[in-house]
Amino acid sequence: xxxxKGSLVMxxxxxxxxxxxxxxxxxxxxxGAHSARLVAVGEGWVxxxxxxxxxxxxxxERRSIEVxxxxxxxxxxxxxxxxxxxRKLGEDAEKVTVGDEIDLxxxxxxxxxxxxxxxxxxxxxxxxxxxxxxEMHVVRELTGDAERASAIVDRGMEGIGxxxxxxxxxxxxxxxxxxxxxxxxxxxxxxxxxxxxxxxFVPAVRRLRFVEEHLAxxxxxTATRAEFLAAGASGDAGQARKAPGAAAxxxxxxxxxxx
Amino acid sequence: xxxxKGSLVMxxxxxxxxxxxxxxxxxxxxxGAHSARLVAVGEGWVxxxxxxxxxxxxxxERRSIEVxxxxxxxxxxxxxxxxxxxRKLGEDAEKVTVGDEIDLxxxxxxxxxxxxxxxxxxxxxxxxxxxxxxEMHVVRELTGDAERASAIVDRGMEGIGxxxxxxxxxxxxxxxxxxxxxxxxxxxxxxxxxxxxxxxFVPAVRRLRFVEEHLAxxxxxTATRAEFLAAGASGDAGQARKAPGAAAxxxxxxxxxxx
Numbered sequence: 001x002x003x004x005k006g007s008l009v010m011x012x013x014x015x016x017x018x019x020x021x022x023x024x025x026x027x028x029x030x031x032g033a034h035s036a037r038l039v040a041v042g043e044g045w046v047x048x049x050x051x052x053x054x055x056x057x058x059x060x061e062r063r064s065i066e067v068x069x070x071x072x073x074x075x076x077x078x079x080x081x082x083x084x085x086x087r088k089l090g091e092d093a094e095k096v097t098v099g100d101e102i103d104l105x106x107x108x109x110x111x112x113x114x115x116x117x118x119x120x121x122x123x124x125x126x127x128x129x130x131x132x133x134x135e136m137h138v139v140r141e142l143t144g145d146a147e148r149a150s151a152i153v154d155r156g157m158e159g160i161g162x163x164x165x166x167x168x169x170x171x172x173x174x175x176x177x178x179x180x181x182x183x184x185x186x187x188x189x190x191x192x193x194x195x196x197x198x199x200x201f202v203p204a205v206r207r208l209r210f211v212e213e214h215l216a217x218x219x220x221x222t223a224t225r226a227e228f229l230a231a232g233a234s235g236d237a238g239q240a241r242k243a244p245g246a247a248a249x250x251x252x253x254x255x256x257x258x259x
Numbered sequence: 260x261x262x263x264k265g266s267l268v269m270x271x272x273x274x275x276x277x278x279x280x281x282x283x284x285x286x287x288x289x290x291g292a293h294s295a296r297l298v299a300v301g302e303g304w305v306x307x308x309x310x311x312x313x314x315x316x317x318x319x320e321r322r323s324i325e326v327x328x329x330x331x332x333x334x335x336x337x338x339x340x341x342x343x344x345x346r347k348l349g350e351d352a353e354k355v356t357v358g359d360e361i362d363l364x365x366x367x368x369x370x371x372x373x374x375x376x377x378x379x380x381x382x383x384x385x386x387x388x389x390x391x392x393x394e395m396h397v398v399r400e401l402t403g404d405a406e407r408a409s410a411i412v413d414r415g416m417e418g419i420g421x422x423x424x425x426x427x428x429x430x431x432x433x434x435x436x437x438x439x440x441x442x443x444x445x446x447x448x449x450x451x452x453x454x455x456x457x458x459x460f461v462p463a464v465r466r467l468r469f470v471e472e473h474l475a476x477x478x479x480x481t482a483t484r485a486e487f488l489a490a491g492a493s494g495d496a497g498q499a500r501k502a503p504g505a506a507a508x509x510x511x512x513x514x515x516x517x518x
Contacts, residue, residue, distance in 0.1 A: 182447055182450070182451075183447050187447075188441055188442050188446075191441070191471065192441075192442075195473045199473075199475045199476070203475075205475065206474065206475040207472060207473070207474055207475070208472070208473040208474075208475075209470050209471070209472045209473075210470070210471040210472075210473075211468050211469070211470050212450065212468070212469040213466060213467070213468045213469075214454045214458075214466070214467040214468075214469075215465065215466055215467075216458045216462075216464065216465040216466070216467075217458070
């Protein structure tokens with residue numbers, strides 16, 4: 001059965017330019033194993049042509065999908081290739097070589113040629129004009145509200161850090177941010193993006209609470225002076241309160257309180 | 260009865276240099292009315308000399324307190340007055356006048372003299388060497404855990420923005436951040452500072468939860484076409500659904516769904 005628009009599916013894939021060798025995108029991690037990725041079908045989360053093809057797939061299916069340039073990174077536009085004086089690259093002029101990607105006047109381009117004080121920059125997308133081939137595997141569809149909600153939180157926090165937990169109770173989803181991420185860059189933007197996707201794809205969630213919880217340190221162990229002495233400290237309480245490293249019977253300060 | 264160290268009190272005050280006219284600090288707002296400020300007595304939240312004097316006051320008391328320089332901004336150090344070439348001020352060299360505060364090499368100083376290409380900068384604190392007189396009013400002491408907790412939250416959020424609410428339930432204090440502040444600069448630092456003060460001054464709070472809550476938009480009014488007709492639209496359903504100013508039969512999309 002084909003996937004409906006807005007279905008949330010976990011997919012594994014690898015892509016390369018048709019006829020090319022190098023991998024463009026992959027869900028494989030550093031260890032080589034796939035780590036499935038969340039995609040909302042037909043919602044523009046992936047390249048347009050891939051999105052369309054995905055909608056025709058079923059859960060569990062593996063398929064090789066060829067996306068033509070128009071559905072991927074667009075056709076190549078020869079007018080986007082420019083010769084510019086090498087000195088426009090400023091300090092980089094000495095360093096660049098053919099194939100380098102540069103950022104010039106806010107646009108990304110690739111160096112195609114260098115010579116006689118000029119450099120040819122191609123402002124077409126690196127993969128423009130290429131058909132892209134995906135080896136796609138639709139691992140499963142997320143249907144339960146709780147798992148859909150969790151997957152959206154995980155996707156939103158990708159790149160921020162790990163350890164976020166989500167719990168659905170009635171119409172309320174509580175998302176706990178771990179203390180290690182309280183000051184992570186991009187955290188507030190990630191919450192906004194989770195909010196947007198949550199209300200769109202998990203209508204059962206009407207209330208989304210991001211919680212940052214701090215716990216008081218556990219109280220320090222304390223004992224009265226009498227208890228301390230009774231516990232076997234040798235006679236002289238004054239000695240017993242000396243700094244650590246000194247003679248036997250010593251305790252760091254603050255471990256007993258006056259009775 | 261004198262105030263204990265760590266007491267949380269709401270105070271109103273105004274300060275000026277002894278013998279001087281201008282107000283240095285005041286709890287009066289723009290409208291001229293006082294807005295009491297939270298102080299933890301003896302904890303270094305205010306100038307040292309003031310802190311000591313405050314500990315000797317009682318709730319409800321008004322007192323004029325003279326803090327000597329050593330308890331305020333320190334004695335004046337003549338070695339902190341320097342002549343420097345005017346050009347060290349860079350672009351500001353043309354603009355500065357005597358009395359201006361400048362920031363030079365990360366230190367704040369006051370211009371005392373300008374002439375023959377040089378400028379005399381006084382790196383002493385603007386109020387160094389002065390006795391400071393406070394008109395102090397201890398409005399009330401906060402004794403309940405809930406009001407102590409609330410006051411600490413308010414103080415921590417000062418300068419960030421308004422609208423934060425705190426609710427104490429058992430050992431848990433839940434602090435709700437309003438949506439308008441989700442992306443306020445300094446918000447995460449404010450939370451850390453609230454955390455520090457909360458666990459120190461309100462030991463009843465063992466768990467501090469900062470909550471940012473998003474609500475789904477209320478569902479759009481929808482009706483089936485049949486319901487819409489049954490609801491008494493005058494014969495021509497199209498007309499009843501017109502957008503203002505449009506031709507008969509036209510409606511913005513999404514106002515009814517197919518049965």
